[in-house]
Amino acid sequence: MGKLFAGLSAVALIAMAAAVGLALDGGREQRPPPAPRVFAFVSRHGGEELARLRRVGALIDVVAPNWYELAPASGLLRAPSGGHRDQLLEIARERRVKVWPAVNARTGGAREWEAPEARARIVASLRAAALAPGASGVTLDMEELQPHQRRAFTALVREAAAALHAADRRLAVYVSRSSEAYDWKAIARHADLLLAAGYNESWAGGTPGPITTPSGFAQVVERSLAAGGRRKAVPLLGAFGYRWPPAGRGELIASDEALALRRQLRATPRRTAGNERFRAGRDTVVYATAAGLRARVREARHAGVRWVGLFSLGREPQHFWDGLDTAR
Amino acid sequence: MIGALLATAALAAPAPGAPSAEAVTDTTVTLSWKAPSGAKPRAYRLLRDGRIVRQLAGRRVKVRKLAPKRAYKWSVRAVDRAGNVSRASRATRVVQGEPPPTTGAVHAYLLASTDASYTAFRKHYRQIGHVYPTFYDCNRSSAALEGRDDRRIVRFAQDRKVKVLPRVNCQSTATLQRILGEPALREQWLAQIVALVDKHRYDGVNIDFEAIRAEDRDRLTSFIADLAARLHARGKLLSQAVSAKFADNPRHPRSGAFDYQQLARHADVLFVMGWGVHWSQSAPGAQDDIAWVRGVADYVATMPQREKWVLGTMLYGMDWPAGGRGTALHHAEIQALAAARGLSPVFSPEKDAWQLTYTDAAGIAHELWYSDATTVANRVALARERGLGVGFWRLGQEDERIWASSSLG
Numbered sequence: 210m211g212k213l214f215a216g217l218s219a220v221a222l223i224a225m226a227a228a229v230g231l232a233l234d235g236g237r238e239q240r241p242p243p244a245p246r247v248f249a250f251v252s253r254h255g256g257e258e259l260a261r262l263r264r265v266g267a268l269i270d271v272v273a274p275n276w277y278e279l280a281p282a283s284g285l286l287r288a289p290s291g292g293h294r295d296q297l298l299e300i301a302r303e304r305r306v307k308v309w310p311a312v313n314a315r316t317g318g319a320r321e322w323e324a325p326e327a328r329a330r331i332v333a334s335l336r337a338a339a340l341a342p343g344a345s346g347v348t349l350d351m352e353e354l355q356p357h358q359r360r361a362f363t364a365l366v367r368e369a370a371a372a373l374h375a376a377d378r379r380l381a382v383y384v385s386r387s388s389e390a391y392d393w394k395a396i397a398r399h400a401d402l403l404l405a406a407g408y409n410e411s412w413a414g415g416t417p418g419p420i421t422t423p424s425g426f427a428q429v430v431e432r433s434l435a436a437g438g439r440r441k442a443v444p445l446l447g448a449f450g451y452r453w454p455p456a457g458r459g460e461l462i463a464s465d466e467a468l469a470l471r472r473q474l475r476a477t478p479r480r481t482a483g484n485e486r487f488r489a490g491r492d493t494v495v496y497a498t499a500a501g502l503r504a505r506v507r508e509a510r511h512a513g514v515r516w517v518g519l520f521s522l523g524r525e526p527q528h529f530w531d532g533l534d535t536a537r
Numbered sequence: 538m539i540g541a542l543l544a545t546a547a548l549a550a551p552a553p554g555a556p557s558a559e560a561v562t563d564t565t566v567t568l569s570w571k572a573p574s575g576a577k578p579r580a581y582r583l584l585r586d587g588r589i590v591r592q593l594a595g596r597r598v599k600v601r602k603l604a605p606k607r608a609y610k611w612s613v614r615a616v617d618r619a620g621n622v623s624r625a626s627r628a629t630r631v632v633q634g635e636p637p638p639t640t641g642a643v644h645a646y647l648l649a650s651t652d653a654s655y656t657a658f659r660k661h662y663r664q665i666g667h668v669y670p671t672f673y674d675c676n677r678s679s680a681a682l683e684g685r686d687d688r689r690i691v692r693f694a695q696d697r698k699v700k701v702l703p704r705v706n707c708q709s710t711a712t713l714q715r716i717l718g719e720p721a722l723r724e725q726w727l728a729q730i731v732a733l734v735d736k737h738r739y740d741g742v743n744i745d746f747e748a749i750r751a752e753d754r755d756r757l758t759s760f761i762a763d764l765a766a767r768l769h770a771r772g773k774l775l776s777q778a779v780s781a782k783f784a785d786n787p788r789h790p791r792s793g794a795f796d797y798q799q800l801a802r803h804a805d806v807l808f809v810m811g812w813g814v815h816w817s818q819s820a821p822g823a824q825d826d827i828a829w830v831r832g833v834a835d836y837v838a839t840m841p842q843r844e845k846w847v848l849g850t851m852l853y854g855m856d857w858p859a860g861g862r863g864t865a866l867h868h869a870e871i872q873a874l875a876a877a878r879g880l881s882p883v884f885s886p887e888k889d890a891w892q893l894t895y896t897d898a899a900g901i902a903h904e905l906w907y908s909d910a911t912t913v914a915n916r917v918a919l920a921r922e923r924g925l926g927v928g929f930w931r932l933g934q935e936d937e938r939i940w941a942s943s944s945l946g
Contacts, residue, residue, distance in 0.1 A: 283885075283886075283887070284885075284886040284887065285883050285884065285885060285886070286883065286884035286886070287881045287882075287883050288881055288882045288883070288884060288891075289881060290872070290875035290876050290879070290880055290881060290882060295876075329886070330886035330887055331886070332886075333884075333886035333889065334884050334886045336911065337884045337886070337909075337911050337912075338884075340910070340911040340914075341911075342938065
């Protein structure tokens with residue numbers, strides 16, 4: 210028995226205990242944990258994403274459209290204008306979805322941004338993004354950080370949160386599951402939401418495999434809850450797929466594109482851990498399924514999270530939303 | 538014969554009761570009246586000062602878009618099923634209320650030649666304490682004071698307790714040299730400005746003399762002192778626009794003429810034009826780089842009678858074609874340009890300003906710098922922190938969201 214449980218995470222144990230408790234209770238119905246709020250990245254801005262937002266916006270609390278690019282050293286912020294931005298804002302307003310645009314910054318491992326004056330420039334740019342029309346917050350997605358930049362990044366989050374809160378705006382911060390540069394607990398102290406990547410167990414630059422596994426996601430749920438608590442932890446689901454050539458980087462594709470390709474090729478998928486895998490010629494395709502994603506949401510909900518995140522809207526299987534219970 | 542009968546029938550029909558008014562505001566009134574005796578009328582015609590303004594089925598109506606403080610006489614006629622119209626009821630005289638007064642303290646220029654500026658003023662007047670309509674200019678050839686009043690603007694502002702100080706503008710070095718230096722012309726200007734204030738019952742005047750030779754520094758101070766004395770004797774205000782500086786250099790070609798210390802002794806308001814690091818004929822760049830504005834604010838905050846000083850912020854953008862002269866653009870124009878060309882503005886946190894670059898149809902590269910509500914709010918906050926007033930050049934070209942800022946009051 211002990212051995213049986215050793216391979217399971219605490220989250221899985223909690224879920225199991227809940228099921229056992231239900232059985233021991235003689236089948237009497239217990240109140241289910243509250244349905245989670247939904248945070249969704251919108252990484253592309255084609256018609257599909259907007260159509261999806263129009264269709265399921267009523268289930269979503271916050272969207273983070275992929276609008277801004279920030280140069281970490283100078284703090285220069287490249288912003289969008291017109292077109293899809295205005296359409297997305299209009300749909301979000303109609304559906305009463307909050308918009309916290311994503312500010313993407315790739316440091317390339319550089320250190321210039323660590324200086325206090327450089328951080329102040331970044332904070333000013335984040336504030337400008339958060340105060341843009343229609344926005345009520347901002348989502349910081351700073352990547353390619355080095356482990357020794359852990360303190361500087363925490364300081365940046367602290368300074369950004371102070372500036373944004375003073376302007377009545379909110380801050381969500383993306384944290385990687387593998388990098389030591391992100392001090393999850395310290396970040397969660399200042400940020401309003403801790404966006405914990407629960408995907409890329411297999412990634413574009415690696416070998417083909419599932420994007421998210423139940424155990425891997427459960428670990429992220431557990432760790433984000435420990436760092437941020439129920440109100441701030443947002444485990445992010447990888448709701449997409451990859452198509453890997455025999456050599457070289459995989460290409461990110463939407464789950465529905467992968468499904469359509471599988472049907473077109475009449476390929477028989479191998480189902481593993483909420484993902485489906487099949488061959489497309491010499492390529493290998495793995496993608497998240499609606500059932501698998503919904504199962505992860507259910508598990509996270511039973512583990513006690515009040516939020517789940519999605520990367521990214523329009524790339525998830527459209528049936529993911531069918532019957533999904535969310536807080537809105 | 539039939540017409541006479543109908544007319545007699547109509548006259549014979551009983552009139553409804555006189556309208557009674559309730560919920561009278563500056564622009565609306567709710568009227569109601571009693572039905573006439575006899576059969577229920579099909580409709581009522583509402584008359585304002587004897588003219589029909591509406592026909593309605595009920596006996597209660599809210600009338601909108603009335604002029605504040607104006608008296609109207611309201612009456613009604615009943616229309617029966619056959620279309621006969623009754624006599625008019627007795628008229629009720631209703632005087633509309635005062636419009637809500639401003640509670641704001643912003644000093645704002647209003648470009649009198651555009652409706653956009655006046656429209657913005659009407660919309661946001663409650664945050665504005667002093668308005669400077671651009672009524673008067675110097676004639677560069679004759680050095681005469683020219684221009685005309687616009688009653689619409691003055692009446693609207695004064696009805697709402699916004700002080701009206703029309704701008705007297707001159708930006709010609711040679712003309713100003715004459716106005717400040719030739720005794721007869723100087724006296725003519727002083728007398729004419731005071732006469733305009735008297736004639737149009739302004740609350741004062743705003744002097745916007747720019748491009749003054751540094752050598753005319755004392756003459757400018759003397760002119761301001763003289764004008765202030767004459768206006769103060771009438772209970773009127775003197776506001777003056779001054780070039781920004783962060784140290785006093787009496788030889789500076791742009792700001793040397795403005796002796797801050799002395800001017801503050803006489804003028805009631807000193808509006809510091811907190812922009813101009815880059816301008817239409819300079820190389821492209823942020824016109825009000827925040828570091829520069831901070832330096833200006835810090836210096837101004839050391840001046841005596843700090844309550845007289847206003848930190849002015851520009852609300853427009855400037856588009857420089859490569860090698861050419863910059864063109865001022867409104868915020869809405871910039872947004873439309875960015876949207877039409879699919880441009881991605883770049884925010885410079887160092888300058889606290891936005892930048893756009895693009896190439897036009899003729900292949901000419903452009904560089905555009907502008908402010909938005911966020912950057913304006915930062916300058917407003919800076920003024921507040923230094924204990925200075927807040928001013929804008931000018932209404933109608935701004936990012937509309939600036940008015941949502943609670944710091945504007």
